[in-house]
Amino acid sequence: MRAYELIKETFCRKIYILIVHLSWLTLYGIFYWLFPPSASEFSEFGRFIFIWGGFLLPLALSAGIFGDDISSGRICVLVTKPFWPGELYIYRLLGLSLQAAVHFILAWCVIFILHALMRKGSMDNLGLWLFASWLLFNTCAALSTSLSVVVGRAYNALLLLVVIVTGFFVVSQLMFSLKQQAETGVLFSFIRFACPPFKLLYKFACGEYGKYSLTVGRFSLAKSVACVVHSLILTVVYSIVGIVLLSRRQFSCEGD
Amino acid sequence: MNYNNNKQTAIVECKQLTKVYKGLLAGRSRAVCALKNISLSVNKGQIVGLIGPNGAGKSTLLNLMAGLIFSTEGCVTVCGHPARSIKARSGLGYMPEHPTFLGRYSARAVLRYHGALLGLSRKAISLQTDKSIQRLQLQEFIDRPCSDFSQGMKQRLALAVALMNNPQLLLFDEPSNGLDPVGIIQLRDLLKQLRDSGTAIVISSHRLGELEKLTSDYIFLYRGQIVSFGDRIASGQAGRLRVQLVSDGSYIAEKLLSPSRTIGVSDKELEIAVDNVDEVPDIVSNLVKGGARIRSVNLQTEDIEDIFLRLYNERN
Numbered sequence: 001m002r003a004y005e006l007i008k009e010t011f012c013r014k015i016y017i018l019i020v021h022l023s024w025l026t027l028y029g030i031f032y033w034l035f036p037p038s039a040s041e042f043s044e045f046g047r048f049i050f051i052w053g054g055f056l057l058p059l060a061l062s063a064g065i066f067g068d069d070i071s072s073g074r075i076c077v078l079v080t081k082p083f084w085p086g087e088l089y090i091y092r093l094l095g096l097s098l099q100a101a102v103h104f105i106l107a108w109c110v111i112f113i114l115h116a117l118m119r120k121g122s123m124d125n126l127g128l129w130l131f132a133s134w135l136l137f138n139t140c141a142a143l144s145t146s147l148s149v150v151v152g153r154a155y156n157a158l159l160l161l162v163v164i165v166t167g168f169f170v171v172s173q174l175m176f177s178l179k180q181q182a183e184t185g186v187l188f189s190f191i192r193f194a195c196p197p198f199k200l201l202y203k204f205a206c207g208e209y210g211k212y213s214l215t216v217g218r219f220s221l222a223k224s225v226a227c228v229v230h231s232l233i234l235t236v237v238y239s240i241v242g243i244v245l246l247s248r249r250q251f252s253c254e255g256d
Numbered sequence: 257m258n259y260n261n262n263k264q265t266a267i268v269e270c271k272q273l274t275k276v277y278k279g280l281l282a283g284r285s286r287a288v289c290a291l292k293n294i295s296l297s298v299n300k301g302q303i304v305g306l307i308g309p310n311g312a313g314k315s316t317l318l319n320l321m322a323g324l325i326f327s328t329e330g331c332v333t334v335c336g337h338p339a340r341s342i343k344a345r346s347g348l349g350y351m352p353e354h355p356t357f358l359g360r361y362s363a364r365a366v367l368r369y370h371g372a373l374l375g376l377s378r379k380a381i382s383l384q385t386d387k388s389i390q391r392l393q394l395q396e397f398i399d400r401p402c403s404d405f406s407q408g409m410k411q412r413l414a415l416a417v418a419l420m421n422n423p424q425l426l427l428f429d430e431p432s433n434g435l436d437p438v439g440i441i442q443l444r445d446l447l448k449q450l451r452d453s454g455t456a457i458v459i460s461s462h463r464l465g466e467l468e469k470l471t472s473d474y475i476f477l478y479r480g481q482i483v484s485f486g487d488r489i490a491s492g493q494a495g496r497l498r499v500q501l502v503s504d505g506s507y508i509a510e511k512l513l514s515p516s517r518t519i520g521v522s523d524k525e526l527e528i529a530v531d532n533v534d535e536v537p538d539i540v541s542n543l544v545k546g547g548a549r550i551r552s553v554n555l556q557t558e559d560i561e562d563i564f565l566r567l568y569n570e571r572n
Binding site: 001002004005006009012013014015072073074076077078079080081082083084250251252253 | 315316319322323324325326342343345346348350352353354355356357358359360361368369370371372373374375376377378381414417421429
């Protein structure tokens with residue numbers, strides 16, 4: 001019952017959520033309609049879904065998942081209920097993940113319908129792109145939800161967006177200038193494996209670990225599985241951070 | 257309600273409770289001590305009013321009891337368990353000052369949601385919802401979305417949420433906020449029923465008149481410390497005796513009254529502090545025996561507002 005209600009809550013929190021989903025799905029459709037990709041250039045369209053669905057969608061949806069509760073004072077009633085605060089976090093994140101799964105299935109349907117109507121373009125590798133986007137969604141949603149516990153306001157999506165974009169800019173500059181130095185290897189490994197797995201999942205979806213990644217090629221299956229497992233581990237790690245923060249955080253309803 | 261040792265069943269106990277708020281990057285100099293060395297207990301079937309000026313620490317104390325914040329020193333136990341533990345929370349009902357709900361949920365959905373969070377079965381939730389509808393008059397708006405609710409409706413719903421698990425301890429922050437007079441009377445009756453059934457209730461409120469109708473047990477907080485338990489004074493035992501005289505008041509006061517007793521003296525009037533109503537006949541008799549010619553006698557007992565103002569003024 002508790003799990004069901006908390007998962008359902010993530011779907012029904014605000015009308016805004018439905019608007020976000022519909023806008024995003026429309027965007028995919030428009031992009032596909034305007035620039036129907038051929039099989040060889042499908043990665044352009046895949047990258048579009050990957051960024052919008054995998055990165056921007058979780059920021060939009062998970063931004064206020066705790067922030068709204070904290071700023072409205074609802075959290076004070078929620079955390080006085082007799083259950084482990086981690087449950088609140090886990091079920092809400094599961095709700096988000098389920099929402100994203102439905103979102104990506106609908107995205108596939110939208111593109112399939114357009115593809116059938118237009119009789120041009122390709123759906124080559126779309127399933128893998130959507131799967132990679134869903135994995136990225138989960139990782140980014142866990143990160144954003146954890147941040148939402150700390151920031152306590154609904155602005156954390158913007159904050160996270162600014163931090164990540166700035167981070168990428170700084171890192172790319174660093175990589176460019178420090179490429180020749182051997183000591184930077186540790187830094188690059190850290191960025192690659194501890195930060196959201198943009199590059200790994202992108203390569204995975206592009207088929208760089210084998211044409212369709214999950215087919216058994218030259219170690220492609222192992223690399224693809226490793227990629228998926230890595231993104232799941234990151235999701236779990238970010239979630240644990242969020243759960244610890246939620247358990248240790250103090251909440252106060254304004255009085256006096 | 258006790259400062260320390262308590263033979264009765266204590267539902268909530270605070271021992272040497274201190275709470276210091278520190279800013280994230282603030283140094284020691286910017287720390288604010290919200291509560292200082294508070295020890296108290298609230299018993300089964302007792303209503304305690306938490307009163308004090310703004311910033312006295314009432315909300316902090318309530319938040320500590322609810323397990324929403326950590327104490328800097330000391331501990332709080334609810335039903336014998338640490339306040340933040342799951343066992344303590346299972347016996348707790350909490351109602352914040354400004355309850356908010358998901359706007360898209362109806363009152364029924366809110367009750368179902370909170371019932372599920374409490375771990376109740378579908379049947380138990382349904383029973384509790386029906387019970388809440390009846391005793392809190394929720395019929396009219398049970399299926400309306402919360403976004404349409406007035407403050408009073410939200411208060412009723414928040415109360416229903418707080419009562420879902422039949423708690424042993426209820427914590428209220430301004431419970432009558434936004435309620436109409438009928439709602440206030442119903443709330444008062446409900447709280448009395450809950451008290452009679454053994455629920456311990458702690459109410460933080462600035463509405464002293466309302467509190468007075470519910471309880472004679474108060475905790476007056478001032479700058480994070482308990483100043484006085486008002487129960488002895490508020491129970492009508494203390495007051496001031498206003499004596500109108502025909503003869504000279506100052507002479508009588510000097511001759512017959514100790515300075516500690518004398519509150520005010522004028523030519524024709526004496527104001528005498530009374531610790532106990534039973535003292536009044538003796539005081540009047542002594543005055544008459546001492547030669548005072550009395551025109552009228554009026555005993556004014558302190559109500560909670562007077563006590564509040566007196567305690568507040570004594571400290572300012």
